[in-house]
Each structure stands twice: as structure tokens, then as C-alpha cells.
Amino acid sequence: MKKIVFVLMTVCLLTATAYAQDTIKIGLMAPLTGSFASEGAEMKQVLELLNAELNAKGGLLGKKVELITDDDGSDARTAALAAQRLTTKGVVAVIGTYGSSVTEASQNIFNEAKIIQVANGSTAIRLTEKGLKYFFRTCPRDDEQGKVAVDAIVKTKAKKVAILHDNSTYAKGLADEVKPQLEKKGIKIVFFDALTPKQSDYTAVLTKMKGAGPDLVFFTGYYSEAGLLLKQAKQMNWKVPFLGGDATYNTDLVKLAGREAVTGFSFVMPPLPKYLPSKQAKSFLADFKKKYGNEPSSPYSVLAGDGFRVVAAAIAQTKTTDPDKLANYMKTQFKDKDALTGTISFNAKGDRVGDVYRYFKFDSKGEIVLQK
Amino acid sequence: MEEFFQQLTNGLAVGSIYALIALGYTMVYGVLKLINFAHGDLFTIGAYLGMTLLASFALHETIGPFIGLVVLALMVMGLVAILGAIVERTAYRPLRESPRLSAVVSALGASIFLQNAVMLIYGARFQVYPEDLIPETAIDLFGLYVPLVRILVLAASLVLMAALYTFIQKTRIGTAIRAAAIDQDAARLMGIDVTRVILLVFLIGPALGGAAGLMVGLQYGQINFTMGWTYGMKAFTAAILGGIGNIPGAMLGGLLLGVIEAMGSAYISIAWKDAIAFFVLILILIVRPTGLLGERVAEKV
Amino acid sequence: MKNKSMYIYGVIFAVLAVAPTFLNPYWVDVLNNVGLYAILGLSLNLIVGHAGLFNLGHAAFFAVGAYTAAILNTQFAIPVLWLLPVCALTAGLFAGIIARPIIHLRGDYLCIVTIGVGEILRIALTNDLFGITGGPNGIFGISRPTVFGYVIRRPHEFYYLIGAFLMVTIFLFHRLENSRFGRAVNYLREDETAAEGSGINTSHYKLAVFVLGAAWAGMAGDIFAAKMTIIAPESFNFWESVVMFAIVILGGSGSIPGVLLGAVLFVGLPEVFRDFADARMLIFGAAMVVMMIVRTEGILPQRPRTYALPEARNAGGAP
Structure with a gap:
């Protein structure tokens, strides 16, 4: 050997x-x-x-x-x-x-x-x-995305927001970035917690979140969990709008959640070549x-x-x-x-310059539409 | 209160899957005293096979959804059972007479192999079950909103568990399995072919695990090659909770673990859910060192 | 026989001592990882190999050491190498508190409890326990170790630091194996009841060996933190415990050369298989099964202790 x-x-x-x-x-x-x-x-x-x-x-x-x-x-x-x-x-x-x-x-x-x-x-x-x-x-960077997400949330006129992350570096970072900014704008955070990724049943999370009565759920984690959350929320007959961070988008999301459940789901992300x-x-x-x-x-x-x-x-x-x-x-x-x-282009720190994030929403055909 | 009962049904639904997988762990442990770490990956393979068979035969369209699903489940269980036997033959049988922990490492190797084999065959992306197999209706139970698919999954797993229990308790072969679990040498002296019993256990356990994989696919829609690792760990915990080696214990442990997780999420913290489950497990083991239904084994003298 | 194996070890030692001169930094760093896992494997070998306690949560003690070093170093700027004894102390203390109520559990129940402890700790670290663990980000900016004013930074410098620590570990554990303590622990692994009957306080010895193994893993954690300069909870997940456990069993439970070889195989093989890209773990899994089947006791199992018979000793020739 x-x-x-x-x-x-x-x-x-x-x-x-x-x-x-x-x-x-x-x-x-x-x-x-x-x-x-x-x-x-x-x-x-x-x-x-x-x-x-x-x-x-x-x-x-x-x-x-x-x-x-x-x-x-x-x-x-x-x-x-x-x-x-x-x-x-x-x-x-x-x-x-x-x-x-x-x-x-x-x-x-x-x-x-x-x-x-x-x-x-x-x-x-x-x-x-x-x-x-x-x-x-x-x-x-996360602070760029945080700004765009806060703007998007403010535009929905939601007064009570639930924030859910998955305790990964990225998702927690984004959630922590957004929370104080929303509170500053007078939006109440009624729920802030982390799910455990890589599991398939999030009904316990959804049930608890529903109990807090938010107008909007902001999920900062990844697309597989986003798919499960959307699908299971629909099965529970809970019709709250979901907003996601950029990791929630993937072309597979429509398949994972189902076309109906994904309708109305909005998210922020850098544009795919398709939209340029x-x-x-x-x-x-x-x-x-x-x-x-x-x-x-x-x-x-x-x-x-x-x-x-x-x-x-x-x-x-x-x-x-x-x-x-x-x-x-x-x-x-x-x-x-x-x-x-x-x-x-890049700045002296090596960060990309300029606003990259856009705000998208799924229509009833399962296509994503750029929001202004 | 309504939220409490809603969480209870959530917990039972997850727990029934844990219980089905836990049965595979506990049966193998019963006869071989081996933690079959590859069991979780057999569960994964069940989920993937279910998807492939659905896509290639579309039985639910030709012979009706109900019979179609039953036939599908039988096919998946059969194939995973054969695979389970192959794993036993190649990775465990050569280690039957060697130190117990060596077999554990072989099991871990088999688990890594199977998981990566699934990844290479099906790709690393999430795979999706076809939609609208089971109508997306929900049933209103005294104000509780329970999707039909959950009730079906819960019922199916209870039926499988009941069938297994009767088989083990009432039939001659079941008695042989129990005898081999208590004392292999004595069972051999009684004319029981222990090698065949072990093979049988490696057919039944994986079959149930494969069925659980199919149910996860049907209920949640998305499957991934790493899911066996997560579910396997939970199911193993459940088997220990109920008392490993004990078949009703695995069922009880699975359901209980699901409920503990749901209640932990609901009333303490979602982020700490898994930690709470392990904490409860440790507390139970401190009070009852062999799990809830495990027999207190007298130390050999 | 004895002389021949000493000769082989001497050659291996000599080759390893000059290895950085002919290996590129990547392979030196692979060897650093091998060394680190060898230390971890040896510490777990005390618990699993010698005492026969089924511990699948060793990463927890590794984590306690690493986090102790990271927190004290970043908050109070204490040099990382000074923290070695502190890390040993915290990891040992943690193990003692955990093990006290559970040490009497039988084999596989102990296994799940150690898994559970590892997972609880990881979740606690991820949820930023007491606000000092940095949550999922972990802790970054841990300073490099210095030896007599010389900063250890590059792989080949770490090579000698880890190598020295490994040498000390091997020497001490070898002494321990042949001590009264080592014999007592082996006895309780082979037959607990008989050991107790012979007047060995089994739970005392089990606890002692558990704490010692954990303390050693804590020190390995300190070196790991210094080497990586960033630590995060994900570095201490269940998989790490599995690797340490497999190193011990695959190499040869209870045998120091076996564990060293186990570390070489476990850390080295996935690197060797890198050219297979995404199939590398598949081949690795298969290799694990095959090696276990071919050498069911591990590759270099512990040799039973042999004692010369009195007559033989009188005759002046040991076999």
C-alpha cells in the first residue's frame, strides 16, 4: 500500500x-x-x-x-x-x-x-x-445588496416584516445588514430567525412565522430552501408575499417550487445575460x-x-x-x-463599482420580469 | 392552541419519515450490532430511483394514480432492497468476524461511495419530481389545514410499520430474525441460517428506506444527493432514542424526534432546533441509558 | 526485528526532516495537514483505540481549543503559542464536564451522545454563543505564531512547528502506552468487568483518558487556528469527527505507527485523487471499503504485548 x-x-x-x-x-x-x-x-x-x-x-x-x-x-x-x-x-x-x-x-x-x-x-x-x-x-458586496433590498421592501409598503436566514455567512450577513435599516424606516421586524438548511420540511418554520403575522417575508438564504418555503407556504394556504436575496434565484427555482407557488415571488440579483x-x-x-x-x-x-x-x-x-x-x-x-x-470596473479596494443589483418578480407564467 | 396542533401534525409528518428510515438502522443493528452508515444513502437512491421510474414509465398515467403509485413504490423498494443486499455482500460480509469498529469504517466508505455515485450519475443539481401527481388539495381538520399528500405519506408509513411489526412478531421468519438478534450462536444451534437472516434484514431495511426516499420525493418535490446524510443522521438519532435494536422503539423514536423538533422550533428557537433535539436525546440517555424502549442489557459476567 | 523497524523509522524520519527542500509548497502543506490530523488521530486513539470508547465527536474538542486560541488571541493579543496550555485546559475541562454524566453509556449510545455534543457545540458557535464566537463568519485575523521572534508564516515553516509538536506527541504517547495507566486502559477495553474485578476504577480511567485525549485535540486546535488565521464553525462539523475516527480505525486502532499511516492515507489520498476532479471522493470511498476488507484490523494493528518467559530470560535470549 x-x-x-x-x-x-x-x-x-x-x-x-x-x-x-x-x-x-x-x-x-x-x-x-x-x-x-x-x-x-x-x-x-x-x-x-x-x-x-x-x-x-x-x-x-x-x-x-x-x-x-x-x-x-x-x-x-x-x-x-x-x-x-x-x-x-x-x-x-x-x-x-x-x-x-x-x-x-x-x-x-x-x-x-x-x-x-x-x-x-x-x-x-x-x-x-x-x-x-x-x-x-x-x-x-452585501451592503450594496442590502440597500437594494431595503428599497424594494419599502416599495411594497409592508409595515411588518419577517426576516429569515439560514445561518450561513452570506445569508446572516445580508439579514443583519437589512434589519437595522428597516427599523430606521419605521418598519417593524416581527420575526428574525434562521432555518437549518438542507432539510426538506419547513412547515414548522412557516407555521411559527405565520403566527407572527408579517406582511412580507424576506428570505436571505439559498434557492433550494426558497423553493421548499414557497411550495409549503402554498400548501398551507398562506398567501404572504416573499422577497429573496440573490442566492434565492436559480433557473431551477420554478421547477423546485412549482409555477403556481413561485408567482409573485420577487428577489434582487445581478442580471443574467438574458436581461442585458x-x-x-x-x-x-x-x-x-x-x-x-x-x-x-x-x-x-x-x-x-x-x-x-x-x-x-x-x-x-x-x-x-x-x-x-x-x-x-x-x-x-x-x-x-x-x-x-x-x-x-473596479475601485481601489478591488470591489466592483456601480449598481449591479436589479429587482425582479415572477409573473404567472413562471418568467421573471425586471421591476423598476 | 391551534398553532400547537398544527405544529404537532408538522412534527408527526416529519417523524414518520424518520421512523421508516430508523427501522433500517435498528434492524441491521439488531442482528449485526453494526451502525449501517450507508443506509441514509440507500434512502437517497430510493428517492432518485422513484424519480427515474416515474419519468420513464409514467405508470400513474396508464394505470391510474393510486395503483400506479403502489406499483412504483414496490418497484423502488425491490430495487433498493437488492442494492442493500449488494452493499451487505461487498462491504460488510467480509468484515463479519473482525472488530466491530472496522465494519463502521467500511460502512462510512460505502456511504461516501454511494453518495458520490449518485452525484456523478444524476448530477449535482437538485432534481425535481413531476408535479400534480397527487392532487394539491388540503383537508380541513377542525380548523387545522393539512395537505392531502401529508396524510397519504403518514398513512403509508404507518401501514408499512404495522406490516413490519406483524411480520417480525407473528411469522416464523420474523421469529428467526428476533432470535438472531438476541444471540446469533444460539440461533445457529437452533437451526436458523443466520447468514440468510442477515441478508433478509439487508433486504427489508433498505426497502423501507427506499420507500421513505420515494415519499420524501413525492411530498417535498425536490431531492438532492446529500439528503441521505441529513436524514440518515436524524434517523440514527431516532433509533437510539427509542432504543437501538428495538423495532417499536425506532417507530416511537422517529415520531418523537419529529415532534421534539417541531415543538423546539415553535416554542424555543428555530436556529437551535437540531441542538434542542440532541439535548433532549442526551437527557433521555442519562436517565435511561439504553433509550426509551431498549432493554437493559445485563453486563456479561 | 526491533532493529529493522528502528532502521525503517530512522530513514522515514530523515527523509521527512529534509522534505521541504525538495517538495513544493503545496505538498509541504499537504504534509502539514497530515501532521495535524496525525496529532488529532493520536489524541483520539487514546480514547477509541486504547480505551475502546466510541467517540464520534472529537471535532468538538478540537473546536474548543481553536476557539479558545482565536478569542484570546484576537481580544487580548496573547501570542498563540503561549495559549497552548490554556487550550488544553479548556478543551480538557469541557470534555470532563460533558463526559462525567455519560461515560457509563454503552458503546453505540456513547457514540450518538458524542455526535450530539459535537453538533450542539457547532450550532452554538454558529448562533454566536455569548456574542464572542462570531457566528457563522467565525473569527478572523488570528495572528501567526512566533518562535523566538521569528514569525511562522509559510508552509515549510509550519512544517517544522507541526513536526516538532507531532514528535513530542509520539514520544509522550509511546511512554504512556507502556505505563501502568496504558495497561489499565487497555485492560478495560478488552474486558471491563474483569478490569473492575482486578481493582481498576473503570470510570475514573475512562474519564481520565477522555479528558487527556480532548486536551490534546485542544492543543491541535490552537495550531490549526494559528495556521489558518481564520476559523469558522463549518471547519468542525461532523465530517471532521468522522475523518479522525476513520484515521484511527483504518490505520490500526491502538497503534501509533498505524494512526500515522492512517493520517497519511486519509489526508493524502484525496489530494492524490485530485486529478479525478469530481470523481475523487467516489474513488476515495471505494478505497476505504477495500482497505478495510483487506486489512480488517487496520493497516498496522496494535501488536499484543509480549513478555519473555522467566526461563527464556534466564537463557539470555528473548524471542
Whole structure:
């Protein structure tokens, strides 16, 4: 047994060092196993598509671009190892990852190795407050989303609001962000609690929430739980409007909750390419559909695609892979009006600038409609 | 008060699923003294098979919804039972004579394998059962609003449990299972083929787990490859709560655990729900070290 | 025989001592994880392997240590390495309080209670107990350890810190195995009633071994916190306890070389299988079953104690 392990280890070491330096390498760190494996799989699909297209056009700086994917397992310890592994493969930049705490475990490793990191789903505020030089993200921060959500809630004229999160870093962060802002506007929070994710029966939660008598339920968790909540609320014959954070949306939501239950459900999120006018977004959507047979189901995989496009554009513009020059360029000069999720540029912290969030609502056909 | 009864029905509905899965744990434990960690994943496979069979045969459309569902349930139970036997044959039988904890690790390995196999076959995304299989009506019980599907699931699981109980208590084979659970060597001396009893247990347990998976799919609509881990842990807790190895204990433990969770959510805190359930379990074990219905086993002398 | 195995261990030790010079940072960090899990495995080995107590909640004590270090370090700026004894104390104390009422439970009932304790603790940490655990975000900004003014930051620096701690652990636990305490604990694993009949206070020994194992896991938690600089409740979930448990059983319950090898396999194999991408855990699960079937007692099981017969000793040659 020991011998086999040893042989395997040496083989891996050899293959790791055997990569020649005639390509530009871009890494993807994504949750390919574990609870967010579906998000990770789609991130990989988006990047493979974009990379193939880039190489078909001749790659970057006259070299082919090679995509190196590694699994973070949705877990901080695995992510730290994945990050170490990517640094040894000579990548210029890394796209990813999804969970905020998972990203955080990899941040310092990439920063110390001077590798540009563009996170696509990590919205926790503190990630860009550390002054890391090479860290960027294409997704907006929780406080941005909080503002949009508060506006949306105020517009519904609800007086009593129930806030439900799922005790994940992201969902709790958003709930905590929104609660004081609503109270300041004179809206009463009649319910504030966390459900346990990954279970299938939330009737006990709904029954309790119903007892508190809210005019609106704001759920900040993920789409599978959102689907169950909507479906079970309808089965209970409880007709309260639900508003969700950006993780509640996925093209699967209509299937999960049922078309009837999803009608009237509203949420805030960065727009999918489908809702953008730009030619790039349209052609990306068509190519993705052609290659994989369906539309991208989550905005986060598309945000990963934007991260890849940003890095590729920066390398092409600066004609270098020097991390300092790239980071400097991305922070000061980069601007893409036609990215897959709208306009992209970054501030000095590496945060995406501009209002990205939109407010959507499901109509009775199960289609989402942009709200003004 | 109305809210209290509503929560009680919520708890019983969840608890009946826990109970069905817990039966698989408790039966295997009874004869092998092994915690079959792969049982939760057999439950998951039941849910996925149900979905595949529904999509490929659409029995409910050809032979009517009721008979269609019964036939579907039998098919799922049969297939999962066969799979259970295969797991027993490959992962547990070679470890029959070795230290008990070795078999636990083998069970954990089998669980990881099955879970990831489901992920690779069906993909990591949530899968959805077809809608409108069971009419979305609800029944008004003295002001309580209970969806029809919940009543059907509760009834079906009670029927399965009653059937199992009669089978174990009244038939010759059931007696053999009980005998093997008490003392394998003595049972062997009485002419019972213990290997076949174990195989039988690995057919019945997974069949019930598969049925539970199908019910979860029908009732909640969405299934995921990691669901066996969550449900399995709950069901194992339920089996211990009732006294592991004891069949009525698993049923009682499952229902009770569901109710404890619902009441904990309702009157204490939703976020602490699972912690409350474990806390109650620990309290019960401190008072009754072998669970509610578990027999006090005299230490060997 | 004895000499030959000493020779093998010597070679392994020598290779490991210079490993960072020829391995890249990724593989050094893999070895760091192996070392950390080896320490955790050895601490759990006392409880599961030697005393035969079915503990599937060891991550709880690991968590108590890590959180103690994180809270005291971030609030009061106490250097993390000074906190090692404090972490041992809190984790040991926690284990003592928990174990006191439940230690008499039989095998599998003890198992679910330890699972329950682990889950309750994780949920409590997630719900920001007493407002000091940081909720689901956990605690970040834990400072790096310093040794004589030298800051330990990179993987190969941690390698020697973890390596040193592991060496100390192996040495002490090896001494413990062959002590009166070790023999008493093994006796109660083999036959509790007989052990009690021979005048061994079984619940006293069980409790002592439980507290000792937990305290050691607490110290591993301190190093983990210092290495990651961020800790969150999800790092201490049930799966972590399962990994520690499997390391002990798969490697060889009760045997120090076995547990070390178990840690190598359990942390190393998923890394080796990385090239299989999303199928890596499938292969890992299958490997677990196969290894268990091939070596039912674990890969390097504990060897029964042998004592030379008086005649043999007189003759001057031990077998």
C-alpha cells in the first residue's frame, strides 16, 4: 500500500512540474464536490466555454491559454490546499470562489504568491477591507445588496416584516445588514430567525412565522430552501408575499417550487445575460445553450465568466502577465461596458463599482420580469 | 392552541419519515450490532430511483394514480432492497468476524461511495419530481389545514410499520430474525441460517428506506444527493432514542424526534432546533441509558 | 526485528526532516495537514483505540481549543503559542464536564451522545454563543505564531512547528502506552468487568483518558487556528469527527505507527485523487471499503504485548 501511495505521489509531482511554460495559465477554484457542487460545475462549464472561444481567436499574447481547475470542496481547509496547489502551477490569475469564508481561507495564499484573484460569489464585506493588492471580485458586496433590498421592501409598503436566514455567512450577513435599516424606516421586524438548511420540511418554520403575522417575508438564504418555503407556504394556504436575496434565484427555482407557488415571488440579483442588451451577453448565451443544452442557471457562474473576461482583457491590454501591472491596470483604467452582467470596473479596494443589483418578480407564467 | 396542533401534525409528518428510515438502522443493528452508515444513502437512491421510474414509465398515467403509485413504490423498494443486499455482500460480509469498529469504517466508505455515485450519475443539481401527481388539495381538520399528500405519506408509513411489526412478531421468519438478534450462536444451534437472516434484514431495511426516499420525493418535490446524510443522521438519532435494536422503539423514536423538533422550533428557537433535539436525546440517555424502549442489557459476567 | 523497524523509522524520519527542500509548497502543506490530523488521530486513539470508547465527536474538542486560541488571541493579543496550555485546559475541562454524566453509556449510545455534543457545540458557535464566537463568519485575523521572534508564516515553516509538536506527541504517547495507566486502559477495553474485578476504577480511567485525549485535540486546535488565521464553525462539523475516527480505525486502532499511516492515507489520498476532479471522493470511498476488507484490523494493528518467559530470560535470549 505504502509503495502504491509513494508511486502515485511521485507521478503527481512529475506531472505537476512537467507543464511547459509556453501557455498562459489561468486557474479556477470552484466547489466541484460538497454542498455547492452544482454551482461549481456550472462555473467550470462557463470558463471552459470562454476559454475555448479565447483560444479559437488565438489566445493571449500569441500563446494559448490553459485553464487549470481545482476543487475547494466548499470548505476552508480544502480551499487552502487547493490554493497552495494552484500557486505551484504557475497561474497568472485565479477565478473564484463561491463561498465567502472559503475565499477568505485562500486570499492570503494568493496574495503572498502575487496571483490575481477574482472572486465571483463571495459577497462578505470584509474580504475587500483588508487592503489586499491582488484581490478583486465581480460580485457586489452585501451592503450594496442590502440597500437594494431595503428599497424594494419599502416599495411594497409592508409595515411588518419577517426576516429569515439560514445561518450561513452570506445569508446572516445580508439579514443583519437589512434589519437595522428597516427599523430606521419605521418598519417593524416581527420575526428574525434562521432555518437549518438542507432539510426538506419547513412547515414548522412557516407555521411559527405565520403566527407572527408579517406582511412580507424576506428570505436571505439559498434557492433550494426558497423553493421548499414557497411550495409549503402554498400548501398551507398562506398567501404572504416573499422577497429573496440573490442566492434565492436559480433557473431551477420554478421547477423546485412549482409555477403556481413561485408567482409573485420577487428577489434582487445581478442580471443574467438574458436581461442585458449587449451583443456579448447575447452571443454568450447562445453559445452556452449550444454547448450545454440549457441556459446558465445561476448568476454566479456568469460572474465567474466575467472574472475570466476581465483577466483576459487586462492581459491583452497591458501586454504582460506581471501581477503588479495587471492589478494596477484593473484598479485604475479597466472598464468594460459590455460584460456579461453589465458594466464592470473596479475601485481601489478591488470591489466592483456601480449598481449591479436589479429587482425582479415572477409573473404567472413562471418568467421573471425586471421591476423598476 | 391551534398553532400547537398544527405544529404537532408538522412534527408527526416529519417523524414518520424518520421512523421508516430508523427501522433500517435498528434492524441491521439488531442482528449485526453494526451502525449501517450507508443506509441514509440507500434512502437517497430510493428517492432518485422513484424519480427515474416515474419519468420513464409514467405508470400513474396508464394505470391510474393510486395503483400506479403502489406499483412504483414496490418497484423502488425491490430495487433498493437488492442494492442493500449488494452493499451487505461487498462491504460488510467480509468484515463479519473482525472488530466491530472496522465494519463502521467500511460502512462510512460505502456511504461516501454511494453518495458520490449518485452525484456523478444524476448530477449535482437538485432534481425535481413531476408535479400534480397527487392532487394539491388540503383537508380541513377542525380548523387545522393539512395537505392531502401529508396524510397519504403518514398513512403509508404507518401501514408499512404495522406490516413490519406483524411480520417480525407473528411469522416464523420474523421469529428467526428476533432470535438472531438476541444471540446469533444460539440461533445457529437452533437451526436458523443466520447468514440468510442477515441478508433478509439487508433486504427489508433498505426497502423501507427506499420507500421513505420515494415519499420524501413525492411530498417535498425536490431531492438532492446529500439528503441521505441529513436524514440518515436524524434517523440514527431516532433509533437510539427509542432504543437501538428495538423495532417499536425506532417507530416511537422517529415520531418523537419529529415532534421534539417541531415543538423546539415553535416554542424555543428555530436556529437551535437540531441542538434542542440532541439535548433532549442526551437527557433521555442519562436517565435511561439504553433509550426509551431498549432493554437493559445485563453486563456479561 | 526491533532493529529493522528502528532502521525503517530512522530513514522515514530523515527523509521527512529534509522534505521541504525538495517538495513544493503545496505538498509541504499537504504534509502539514497530515501532521495535524496525525496529532488529532493520536489524541483520539487514546480514547477509541486504547480505551475502546466510541467517540464520534472529537471535532468538538478540537473546536474548543481553536476557539479558545482565536478569542484570546484576537481580544487580548496573547501570542498563540503561549495559549497552548490554556487550550488544553479548556478543551480538557469541557470534555470532563460533558463526559462525567455519560461515560457509563454503552458503546453505540456513547457514540450518538458524542455526535450530539459535537453538533450542539457547532450550532452554538454558529448562533454566536455569548456574542464572542462570531457566528457563522467565525473569527478572523488570528495572528501567526512566533518562535523566538521569528514569525511562522509559510508552509515549510509550519512544517517544522507541526513536526516538532507531532514528535513530542509520539514520544509522550509511546511512554504512556507502556505505563501502568496504558495497561489499565487497555485492560478495560478488552474486558471491563474483569478490569473492575482486578481493582481498576473503570470510570475514573475512562474519564481520565477522555479528558487527556480532548486536551490534546485542544492543543491541535490552537495550531490549526494559528495556521489558518481564520476559523469558522463549518471547519468542525461532523465530517471532521468522522475523518479522525476513520484515521484511527483504518490505520490500526491502538497503534501509533498505524494512526500515522492512517493520517497519511486519509489526508493524502484525496489530494492524490485530485486529478479525478469530481470523481475523487467516489474513488476515495471505494478505497476505504477495500482497505478495510483487506486489512480488517487496520493497516498496522496494535501488536499484543509480549513478555519473555522467566526461563527464556534466564537463557539470555528473548524471542
